[in-house]
Amino acid sequence: MIVIRDLTKKYENLIAVNHLSLEIKKGEFFGLLGPNGAGKTTLVRMLSTLTGPTSGSIMMDDVHMDRNKTQIKSKIGVVPQHMNLEWEMTAKQNLELHGKLFGMKKEYMQERIHKLLNYIDLCDRKDDQVKTFSGGMKRKLMIARALLHNPDVLLMDEPTVGLDASVRRKLWDLMKGLNKDGMTVILTTHYIEEAQVLCNRVGFMDSGKLIELDTPDRLIEKFGQFVLECFDEGETKTFFFEDRESALEKAASISSSVNIRPSNLEDTFIMLTNRKMGD
Amino acid sequence: MLFKNKFWSITTGLMIAPMLYLIAFGWGIGNSMTIDGMSYISFVIPGIIAMSTMTISFGTVANGINISRTYDKTFEEFMTAPINMVSYTIGKIIASALRGMYSAALIISLSLLFRGNVNIDIYFIFIIILNCLVFSALGFMIGMIIDSHADMSKFSNFIITPMSFLCGTFFPLDKMPFLIKDVIWILPLTQTSIALRRNSELFLNPWIHPLILVLYFVILLIIGIKLCTKAE
Numbered sequence: 263m264i265v266i267r268d269l270t271k272k273y274e275n276l277i278a279v280n281h282l283s284l285e286i287k288k289g290e291f292f293g294l295l296g297p298n299g300a301g302k303t304t305l306v307r308m309l310s311t312l313t314g315p316t317s318g319s320i321m322m323d324d325v326h327m328d329r330n331k332t333q334i335k336s337k338i339g340v341v342p343q344h345m346n347l348e349w350e351m352t353a354k355q356n357l358e359l360h361g362k363l364f365g366m367k368k369e370y371m372q373e374r375i376h377k378l379l380n381y382i383d384l385c386d387r388k389d390d391q392v393k394t395f396s397g398g399m400k401r402k403l404m405i406a407r408a409l410l411h412n413p414d415v416l417l418m419d420e421p422t423v424g425l426d427a428s429v430r431r432k433l434w435d436l437m438k439g440l441n442k443d444g445m446t447v448i449l450t451t452h453y454i455e456e457a458q459v460l461c462n463r464v465g466f467m468d469s470g471k472l473i474e475l476d477t478p479d480r481l482i483e484k485f486g487q488f489v490l491e492c493f494d495e496g497e498t499k500t501f502f503f504e505d506r507e508s509a510l511e512k513a514a515s516i517s518s519s520v521n522i523r524p525s526n527l528e529d530t531f532i533m534l535t536n537r538k539m540g541d
Numbered sequence: 542m543l544f545k546n547k548f549w550s551i552t553t554g555l556m557i558a559p560m561l562y563l564i565a566f567g568w569g570i571g572n573s574m575t576i577d578g579m580s581y582i583s584f585v586i587p588g589i590i591a592m593s594t595m596t597i598s599f600g601t602v603a604n605g606i607n608i609s610r611t612y613d614k615t616f617e618e619f620m621t622a623p624i625n626m627v628s629y630t631i632g633k634i635i636a637s638a639l640r641g642m643y644s645a646a647l648i649i650s651l652s653l654l655f656r657g658n659v660n661i662d663i664y665f666i667f668i669i670i671l672n673c674l675v676f677s678a679l680g681f682m683i684g685m686i687i688d689s690h691a692d693m694s695k696f697s698n699f700i701i702t703p704m705s706f707l708c709g710t711f712f713p714l715d716k717m718p719f720l721i722k723d724v725i726w727i728l729p730l731t732q733t734s735i736a737l738r739r740n741s742e743l744f745l746n747p748w749i750h751p752l753i754l755v756l757y758f759v760i761l762l763i764i765g766i767k768l769c770t771k772a773e
Contacts, residue, residue, distance in 0.1 A: 363622035
């Protein structure tokens with residue numbers, strides 16, 4: 263279990279994370295959503311020990327992160343946003359480097375490398391340099407690398423950014439499989455659909471604070487099950503309703519074209535923050 | 542792993558510049574000129590070794606760390622691993638110093654072709670090792686401080702390149718004006734050039750010059766370790 267208490271991170275005049283408290287259960291698939299500059303990446307960087315907090319604490323399985331960094335590092339796997347593989351090494355060499363950094367015994371490391379390369383369908387490319395790989399292959403290799411030492415927690419910072427839809431779906435299957443096997447996964451993403459499909463619980467961040475925290479279904483229900491969208495006076499207006507009939511009733515009174523659909527997490531987020539993701 | 546992957550390109554790359562210096566000063570000036578009682582080629586080879594090992598040891602780690610931190614972010618892979626940052630610092634410095642020593646071995650092999658008369662003994666090798674360690678430690682420190690590749694080039698242009706030419710590598714230090722000589726004398730590359738030759742009046746005793754190099758190394762190593770442990 264991860265317990266975050268009153269966590270704050272300040273950079274000169276900017277408060278990137280602002281007195282945030284959160285508990286993530288063991289085996290949970292937890293999603294962090296928020297616009298650019300919300301503080302998601304800063305929070306993930308603190309969880310992965312890349313940066314220390316200004317104040318507050320993070321505990322992982324009752325172990326204080328500040329005082330036991332080496333112990334915590336051995337329990338977490340990190341898939342950062344940047345593709346930080348060694349381009350001139352092969353896929354296998356990248357994994358071997360990681361294994362050596364984590365002090366893995368040679369035979370066990372080779373066994374895990376073989377298993378993971380099979381898992382991500384890169385076995386036939388294991389001796390090819392990473393610079394020859396496509397974006398999706400590199401992402402899969404980064405996930406395999408983060409899993410090599412069998413961590414308890416997997417931190418993924420926008421793992422599917424820049425990938426096309428089909429590759430993204432394949433990575434979703436990979437991530438679902440990992441969580442099904444009991445791994446705690448913490449994911450930050452700009453893709454609301456990704457959080458809706460994968461996560462047990464979602465936290466919305468904005469301006470360094472956690473503004474909402476619940477399961478995707480309950481967050482969607484918060485404002486209504488159905489959405490009516492119409493374009494009026496130069497802007498898209500959105501109305502929420504508990505059922506389709508109420509939405510249709512409203513639609514009858516609107517002269518411009520309307521769209522009625524089930525509500526989703528993005529609608530919830532727009533209502534919460536009053537702006538679109540990616541602004 | 543990277544050294545094995547790129548063995549031939551690294552080896553040939555390390556030989557190009559020293560080869561050009563040896564051709565220019567060996568065939569070009571070579572035996573037609575004498576300095577301190579020896580042929581110019583015999584005088585300049587230790588300077589070329591000192592300069593090349595400095596450049597390679599510094600550049601390998603400085604550029605590597607700088608790119609790793611600022612461009613491809615592979616530095617974060619090491620920061621999230623359960624390794625001691627002190628071990629990481631020492632490992633990087635030694636790896637780069639070994640690259641410098643490898644270049645020294647190549648230059649010494651090449652110098653045999655140019656019939657340079659260089660006295661290579663344990664002391665000579667010891668000084669080369671110290672030189673490589675000093676500039677590797679300097680490279681690590683600079684790689685951790687500078688945040689852009691453009692600024693890395695500026696540091697090389699303002700510090701490394703002038704040192705290459707002024708620290709007794711191509712001509713004796715006593716040719717320099719009085720005050721400048723004193724300032725340059727204290728620089729690490731000068732200590733290396735003097736110690737490798739051992740025949741000039743500037744060579745004080747066998748222990749002063751390595752001691753100064755060790756002092757430089759220890760100070761730069763401590764700064765490098767502090768920078769690495771505080772890196773975010």
